[in-house]
Amino acid sequence: MAVQAKQDDRHFAEIVFRDQQLCIDPRGCLYWPQERLLVVSDLHLEKGSSFAMRRNQFLPPYDTQATLELLALCIDDWRPETVLSLGDSFHDLNASLRLPQSYRLALQQLMAGREWLWVCGNHDPQPPKDLGGTFCSEIFIGALNFIHEPGVDFRHGEIAGHLHPSAKIRRRGKTVRRRCVAGDQNRLIMPAFGTFTGGLNIKDEAYKGLFDKTHLRAWMLSNSEVYEIPDKQLVF
């Protein structure tokens, strides 16, 4: 019987990517111990209010709060020197302006005392207003290259987001679908961290040409565990 995972039961996965040791946290973030760097992607803050504004559709207005709370827990556990938000941090260009004061304060609290890097994404091509942090289109740190959108032409050692990867396995007639970190020996794609973000199966056309199939893996995320699954076990 499945038991709800307790906080301290959580296990992260250690992987080696381009000779760097990285930790995949089942909550959907990545930690790089050598650089004391925490990476999250696709926060999509204020997605709820974006729906309200554009389509009069009223999703629960708690998504930003929930995303920031989870981010706070991760920061609290890993105590990084640098936090890197890998694009689509805000759901639209005005989202940082709409950010209610209490969330703005909460975010600023998280940013205080550490370096904060905003990588631009297709949803947020401009820097967030009055929040600080460093804004850039991509960043090189050591052997790794952080960019929002993965492209067919890329430098080995790329870590990207954008696609919200999820993976599915099928066993004994049942399927299980989870968010995942997808990657081969040259590139990793991070799952979306935001509360209201769905997933796109890594067998979808959109991933065509991005990976070397023979080395492709999905690190599927559950409440407390990270499961490394090879490509041949994955289904669409």
Add this chain to the structure above:
Amino acid sequence: MSEQVLTSSGDENLPFFLPELFENWFSGHCWQPRAHQLELLARAQAGHSTLLIAPTGAGKTLAGFLPSLVELTQMKRPQPGERKRGIHTLYISPLKALAVDIKRNLETPISEMGLNIEIETRTGDTPPSRRQRQKLNPPQILLTTPEQLALLIANKDAEQFFENLDTVIFDELHSLVISKRGHLLALGLARLRSFRPNMKTIGLSATVAEPDELRRWLVTQPSTGEIKLSEFVHLQGGAKPQISILQSEERIPWSGHSARYAMPEVYKAISAHKTTLLFVNTRSQAELLFQELWNINEEALPIAIHHGSLDVGRRRRVEEAMQRNELRAIVATSTLDLGIDWGDVDLVIHVGAPKGASRLAQRIGRANHRIEDPSKAILVPANRFEVMECQAALDANYFGAQDTPPLVSGSLDVLAQHVLGTACAGPFDADKLFSEVTSSAPYAGLKRERFEQIIQYVATGGYALRTYEQYARIRKTVDGLWRLSHPSIAQRYRLNCGTIIEAPMLEVRLTRKRGKNAAFQGGPVLGKIEEGFVEALVPGDTFIFSGQTLRLEGIREASCYVSKAQESDPKIPSYMGGKFPLSTYLADQVRKLLADPSEWKRLPKQVSEWLDIQRLKSVLPKQDQLLVETFPRGDRFYLVAYPFEGRLAHQTLGMLLTRRLERARARPLGFVATDYALAVWGLKDFAAMMRKGELSLEYLFDEDMLGDDLETWLDESFLLKRTFRSCATIAGLIERRFPGKEKTGRQMTVSSDLIYDVLRSHEPDHILLQATRTDAARGLLDVRRLGEMLSRTKQRIVHKNLEQISPLAVPVMMEIGKESIAGEAQESLLEEAAAELKGID
């Protein structure tokens, strides 16, 4: 002719007026107007709303339309230049096909009497150009469905469109009122009444347990809380159907639902009759049996298949062939249900358990639509428990018992949709709308406070955190009226209106090439299939659809591409389990049959022998007892209970029992539920624990499990998420998907789950979560039935500890492995997949 009894409410000698033209038409056919038709005519002419209950074939439809036909012929034709009078009679049916059928049936008397009356249908299939024209130039009689009515009244011109409405006829009212569709329809009716306070309603229904509920539904309920009823005309009796259970020479299986074993005998019956309707409970069962029949169709009899997933064109061709009497048999699911006339059917065969006696009565009414002749039907049970269920249903039919579910109070999500729809038609006053809404029977008990919450929900989502005020959909303006804030909201409403939330469906498209060369665009459409079913397949898997074996090539967007399979045996058995739970009444009859060996002689020999062995090896519970058996098998220990309360109630019970066993450290591993029984297994010897006093059945089956345990489990349950998705769609929180345009159903499921999680942790009392819990408790989980069962069997649990499995336990034990509980086992599947990788590395 067998005896019929007519009873009516109110004045017995109400006068009626039937013009000579009509009298002549009746006598020209050597007919006489029937007494119940005239009673209804008299009541309608006196301006009363009336419920007519009559058996199938009693001329119910004509009875319902007679008052309108008479009145319309008495009205003066409008002079040239005068404005047309608009819709006089609105007819609402639960099925599109029924509306089309009724039009055909009415055209005969109208043309034979030379009446100048326009009748038109308006359904989802009606082309936009005709809808447009209907608005400008409406017919006198409009035949439509509940969804179309909701759209019509959400229109700006609704009041003008219905300004001359005189009568609303509800066909098959018993089936309309039991769902959320019925709630939306009741609200629509209240709206129509606010336009035309003096209009009358006519309800046509098959026999129901509580006619007063329907009588109440038809009329305005006063705000004082008293109950008002419509007039009532009730025709009982008619020929008793001749129903038998198939006496099979073959071995009846322990479990399963396919009834393949009986197909040779079914085929013999088909070839001995003119036209047979073969009813099954699910689409995939229809596919399977259709193929089986063709495999043995040596005489090449024209046998066709008809179910809701098939392409419309294919369905229409089958229906037309049926009417021309070109078919010998048709394998069908519920799409052919209800009162549609299809040619000269002289035999109805019902495969599988009938699940609910009234459904059975309805289906058997299909054969021989003339009331004087008895209908002929054969029941084909698919397994041994179904044999007992069929026997019980047979008894129920003879006694005329009906077990339609009791009506429930109106759903809040439906109300939210209606409030927005009302705003789309024009500004509304909240007080007036509240009294209008509470004048309908389902919402008569609605509290004002709840209504306010719904208005807030419609306006800005109804969250405690009021962040969406500036984007409100409706706003209260200085004149105190609520107005739509933007016309685009009305457009969106029209796309999302309705209460039927179907499982996401994929189009099945045929592609010629297979494997790597398969083309993933174009190709003929064979029909639609549940996404959930296809999702569990991988390319190369074969399954039956549309009467042929198909090979899955791949899924692209909203289509699944298939090729014709060379092999005839599908790899994937497609049966997805029974859709309908065993009704309370029937369950009671089955328990009674089980408890009384003197009744077993009516059962087939192999079944009565099976029960005899059970009596020898274990015990048979009395009608009011709950039998619980425990036994070891392999390295596990089993607990099997036999509540006979239907799969849903058993699933809920199984979830709660495993929780309790876990708390008692009995280390349960899983459970499986059928319509009749429930098996839980685990690592510790349950019986030994009971002997040592570490576990007691009284504790396990205590009623209080429906309190906190249920709450806790519910909140985590995937069932609740599914229910939430449907509530949130009906209430307009999330939008429906549209083929090719919007996100796929798969992504919608994900996002509604995410919304559910966020809402639950931040605002657990939100109005939509309240609506979801109410829905889940009475629908998916059957909590009411479970509660009744637990309180009924208190102190009446019979425990039998056995060395080995009992005969009665075999069917449920055979289900183990075929299915497990979704949600729970996922983690272990992932573990397995990951472990394999480590093995390789």
